[in-house]
Amino acid sequence: MRGSDTEVLDDPVSRSLRGHHAHLARRLGGAARYVPDVATFCAVSADPDAGEWADLARLLGPGELADLFSSPAVPPSDWEPVFLLDGxxxxxxxxxxxxxxxxxxxxxxxxxxxxxxxxxxxxxxxxxxxxxxxxxxxxxxxxxxxxxxxxxxxxxxxxxxxxxxxxxxxxxxxxxxxxxxxxxxxxxxxxxxxxxxxxxxxxxxxxxxxxxxxxxxxxxxxxxxxxxxxxxxx
CATH class of the missing domain: 3.40.630.30 (Gcn5-related N-acetyltransferase (GNAT))
Known part of the structure; x- marks a missing residue:
């Protein structure tokens, strides 16, 4: 059975956007997101630099929700926290x-x-x-x-x-x-x-x-x- 490799589950949003859901992705530089009417989730690399965060900000637009799902990456200090939920x-x-x-x-x-x-x-x-x-x-x-x-x-x-x-x-x-x-x-x-x-x-x-x-x-x-x-x- 496929699915024995659990490492892909460490970053399920990015792996989905690069694979099965690539047709529903929007990309700019190192950042990616789902088409807005499909899902709110977005993705950056495991260790994004300032340029990658800037790419995501441009991709989303000013004052928009960056739903990072379970990514541990920490955005710049001028990104306002919206929600945090343990799961x-x-x-x-x-x-x-x-x-x-x-x-x-x-x-x-x-x-x-x-x-x-x-x-x-x-x-x-x-x-x-x-x-x-x-x-x-x-x-x-x-x-x-x-x-x-x-x-x-x-x-x-x-x-x-x-x-x-x-x-x-x-x-x-x-x-x-x-x-x-x-x-x-x-x-x-x-x-x-x-x-x-x-x-x-x-x-x-x-x-x-x-x-x-x-x-x-x-x-x-x-x-x-x-x-x-x-x-x-x-």
């Missing part, structure tokens, strides 16, 4: 033959496309699973659950470093919680990722203990602790 990166530790929820015959999961974007944005606004833009669905497959025609849960694929696919935007509307939707969505996505000979991984806020416990039950284990950080360009 962890978890990787799939099961085997391809494991039974996963959401893969049973007759499952009610549906694939979400461009026509579902208004519903997806509404659900994200209600549940706040993390950054989600009007074109985020272009990063990969997104699955959802509808009850009486209303989208009440979803999850999808986001970063794609070589050999790996990140599961993200896992969210369930408050009125539909406790019914196993998140487990089935994550399980179904993990099965799809494994079927194409890649390995699933994900990121979760350290404070979200319920989600961490769920992911551990589904076969994920913690690879490393990370800190998500964002700054405002001068």
């Amino acid at each position: 962890r990166q978890m990787i799939w530790s099961g085997s391809a033959g494991d039974d996963l929820p959401g893969t049973e015959p007759g499952t009610d999961l549906v694939e979400l496309g461009p026509d579902s974007v208004p519903e997806m944005l509404d659900l994200v606004a209600r549940t706040r699973p993390g950054p989600f833009q009007p074109r985020t669905h272009e990063l990969g497959t997104y699955l959802g659950v509808r009850e009486h025609g209303t989208l009440v849960a979803m999850a999808g694929e986001r970063l794609r470093p070589p050999g790996w696919t990140e599961i993200s935007a896992v969210c369930t509307a408050p009125e539909a919680r406790g019914r196993g939707h998140a487990a089935r969505l994550v399980g179904a996505l993990a099965a799809r990722i494994l079927a194409r000979d890649e390995r699933p991984f994900l990121h979760v806020a350290e404070a979200n203990t319920a989600a961490i416990a769920l992911y551990e039950r589904l076969g994920f284990s913690t690879r490393t602790r990370v800190t998500f950080r964002g700054f405002r360009t001068p």
Whole structure:
């Protein structure tokens, strides 16, 4: 199985922008970012110099969010801190033959496309699973659950470093919680990722203990602790 090399997960944004998501990247010198309507994430090298930070500032524009995701690189002092969040990166530790929820015959999961974007944005606004833009669905497959025609849960694929696919935007509307939707969505996505000979991984806020416990039950284990950080360009 591909995905045995975990070093690419040390810099998943940059490795995605240089690889599977290169068509969604914008570059200037040593800096890179996603197309704004797709994702807020941007990337610099592991040890950027002043010129590289200047490239990123020009690429983003003045007063814009530099979402550095889990990069430890420290921007110049005139970049205003916006957010800092402790989290962890978890990787799939099961085997391809494991039974996963959401893969049973007759499952009610549906694939979400461009026509579902208004519903997806509404659900994200209600549940706040993390950054989600009007074109985020272009990063990969997104699955959802509808009850009486209303989208009440979803999850999808986001970063794609070589050999790996990140599961993200896992969210369930408050009125539909406790019914196993998140487990089935994550399980179904993990099965799809494994079927194409890649390995699933994900990121979760350290404070979200319920989600961490769920992911551990589904076969994920913690690879490393990370800190998500964002700054405002001068």
